Amino acid sequence: MCFSLYHRRWMEQEPFSGVPFYDWLDFGSGKNITPVDYEAHPELRNRGWGIDCPKEKFNDRKLHYLNQEERKQYAVDLTPFKNGELVRVTYQKSGAPIDDDTEVYLFVLSIDGMLYVIPDAHQSIGHSTLIASEPALAAGELLIGKKGRLEDVEFSSGHYRGRVSSFVAMYNWMIDLGLNTSSVDFELRGGWNVTAKSKRDALKSGKKVVFLENNGGGEVFLVEK
Structure with missing residues (x-):
């Protein structure tokens, strides 16, 4: 304003x-x-x-861009747990899973494949400040449940903008890590979501569909809500 x-x-x-x-x-x-x-x-x-x-x-309203050393405390890894069925978010520095009362975290996936998160309630740090406004593969919000389980990825960032390319980058990055992406929901700004519906049912619904091939030989597609 x-x-x-x-x-x-x-x-x-x-x-x-x-x-x-x-x-x-x-x-x-x-x-x-x-x-x-x-x-x-x-x-x-x-x-x-x-x-x-x-x-x-x-x-007096200034944004502080985190330098390489400062952002280390917000660096996380995505790791498999429950015999690989689920995905867990753990801090790189301690190896401990994120397991507190905060459910929604802002995230940025940098172009060098580093993932950074910060509680959504943190008013002084945003998507652009996490990586000093450098280019990013994806940004948005993570919904993290008990024991650090990653439940939902939402590509909603005013600075980086959520696009289909953001989902593709994040999804393929997770596939390369050997993670079970089917255990995580993905949401895109503008009413898009990843669905498990068949191609035939999606097309019959009359909604706009974008089809993407994944590395596992299956098929992932986005259907407009």
């Missing part, structure tokens, strides 16, 4: 400075500007527009 207010003021400046938005906001004429032109639009002050976005407070 705050960014959009300042961006509008940047767009409406006369004459237009031509200075890039973030340079204008941090170093240019936007450095000491109010989020709304209250002199021109006093009615907006009465509506409360921008009252939570003063520049002094806004400037």
Whole structure:
């Protein structure tokens, strides 16, 4: 919300400075500007527009990108358990499974195949901060049950965006690890989910279907909900 207010003021400046938005906001004429032109639009002050976005407070809101050393505490492995029937999430540093009261974790799978997680309730760290906004194969949320069991993978990230390619990368990465992917549910932003329905039934439903071959010789497909 705050960014959009300042961006509008940047767009409406006369004459237009031509200075890039973030340079204008941090170093240019936007450095000491109010989020709304209250002199021109006093009615907006009465509506409360921008009252939570003063520049002094806004400037203090900073994201801390984790460096290589800091992100080690959030690195995890996916390992088989229950004779390979299920998938467990364990911390790389200690080898202990994630087993606490937190069920939903943000995750990022980096391009070098490292998986990082953080409790969803952690307000100061997000998907982009976990790996310093570097490119990622996939990102979203993990639903982790008792004894660290991985129950669900949801590809919902505002920064990295959930796409079919995200699912393909994550799914094949898990297959390469020898994990039983059939024990895990996968969900994609936009109403897609992985289903065990047959190709014939999926097509008969009249819903959009994307078919993917997996490394195990079987077939995985996404069906629009």
